[in-house]
Amino acid sequence: IISVQMQRFKRINDRFGFDMGDALLKRIGEAMTSHVPDGAVVARLSGDEFAIASALRTNELASAERLADALLRDVSRTYDIDGTYV
Helix, strand or coil, X not given: CEEEECXXXXXXXXXXXXXXXXXXXXXXXXXXXXXXXXXXXXEEEECCEEEEECCCCHHHHHHXXXXXXXXXHHHXXXXXXXXXXX
């Protein structure tokens, strides 16, 4: 299980509003889902926290590291939401 929590997400809601924040969370969730293997689960746990559950064998550590790197890129990058970059 990988837990992902966005830091300073409150700033997005404060600056752009809750609708923009919700749209951003949806886009981040979709991006995360695109990286996980079949059978894995991506779930939003709370306002700015996601969890990913995936069964990996101990010899698949490199796969887990690549997944973690991809997830970090997804939550760190800038998103264009209806012409607004957040």
